[in-house]
Amino acid sequence: MGTADTFIKNRLDERKASGIYRMLKPENSLVDFCSNDYLGFARSAMLKNNIVAEMAHYPDSLNGSTGSRLLSGNLKYAEELEQQIAIFHEAEAGLLFNSGYDANVGLFSSLPQKGHAIICDELIHASIIDGARLSHANRYTFRHNDLESLEGKLKQAKGNCYVVIESVYSMDGDTPPILGILQLTERYNANLIVDEAHAVGLYPAGLISELGLQNRIFARIVTFGKALGCHGAVVLGSNLLREYLINFARSFVYTTAASFHQLASVKMAYELLKEVDDEANVLRNYIFLFKQKLNNNSQYKLLPSDSAIQCIVVNSNGNAKHVSGQLQAAGLDVRAILSPTVATGTERIRICMHSFNTLEQVKLLTSTLNTITHAQ
Structure with a gap:
């Protein structure tokens, strides 16, 4: 057994011995x-039938997208869908990504730069942590939902500052004091980014829209693989942010675009979400x-x-x-x-x-x- 195989086996054995081996x-x-x-969208017969009907309207659609959106993989259908989703969530613009993980890694690895700051709730999703690690920004965490802890980090932050929370946390299910956090970020001239992955559904357009705060949020991430029952994600924000991500988000630039079927599924899921x-x-x-x-x-x-x-x-x-x-x-x-x-x-x-x-x-x-x- 080579040294790499020995390393792999030892790490797996450690996990098994600790009782945390994943299968x-x-x-x-x-x-x-x-x-x-x-x-129940993932198992919805109505959604399935609506997707089939939508596909039938485009008999010449390809099975795969054939390339990244900056090469051969872009479709007018995808750009129209982005506009429709942005309108639904009351945002200026949106950019589709192939998954929530891709969206968070793309956004947080490309936007904050050296000398900037990312301040995350300590229970933020792993995809946001991974994206932030790929940036050259200074990274801070604050105690879960703790406004005093957040303010302490805001006082330390230099340069462009991005505060990151989830509107519903994936492993606790709780909701942060969003208005209080927003007021703090505005006081310190920071930008609030909210991951809405687990809020959409219970709140159709997400909790930010439910609270009427959409015009005060720098960016939102909405994923389609949860309450929407399909796959993919969108980053919602300004037209300027959309242009920036098209140019600098590596998980957008260097990946094959979503298939037409995936886009049609997302469109039909949003139609169903209205009802x-x-x-x-x-x-x-x-x-x-x-x-x-x-x-x-x-x-x-x-x-x-x-x-x-x-x-x-x-x-x-x-x-x-x-x-x-x-x-x-x-x-x-x-x-x-x-x-x-x-x-x-x-x-x-x-x-x-x-x-x-x-x-x-x-x-x-x-x-x-x-x-x-x-x-x-």
Whole structure:
């Protein structure tokens, strides 16, 4: 075995010994309480039929895009879709990326420069962290949702400053004090960037639009692989920002463009998103019911959240695996979130509520949780 293979094997063995070895698992027949398909778009027969109908209007469309958008892969359809999405979210412009990861890496690696500053909430998504690491800017983190901690970092920052938060955090499900953060950034002449990946759906156009703050935000990232049930992402901002990213965001410049089918899927998902009041209300009712029915059991802590993401902290990888195993044995697909994905001591069960779940399924989930004890 060569030195590289030895290194790989040793690292994997360390993970196995620590109980944090990751494995891919195929789909299953359990009741879905783990996916990000909050409104059921990914399984929607209506959306599927609408995509087929949209494709039929373009019989000459290619299977693949054939190249990057700066070479052969750009379509008038894609530019019109960007405009439609920007209008929906009340933004001046938008630029499509192939995934949320690509969008965040492209934005944060290209925009902040040497002498600038990026200030991130300590629980910000890994894709934002990776993008920021690729920049030459000074990087700071502030305590989760802590305005005093953020202000301390704003006082240290030099040059162009970008403050980065999520409107709904992916591993806690909570919402930051957005208005307070915005007021601080405005006081210190910083630019606020908000990742809306987990907010769109419960709030159709995202939480920023729901709060009426869209004209005061420098940029927003919206992903299509969660409540929209398809794939890709868009960075929303000014026309000037869009032009900049076309020229400098490497994950846009040097990648093959999305296929026509992907673009059509996104367009039809947005059309469906305009008509989801009933689904969103069902989702809100299930979230309320879940929190109401779950006992205040001192053995676990339900993190505060009004979003579709509900998390129970169980304090160790062993407990998280034990509780998720019990839930799966009851027919419920709920997954453990282990360290190092979350900080040691905050290992958890991450539960995602959906509009397509049934009342009986939500009750089964809460009754099962209420009877589970931690592993000894």
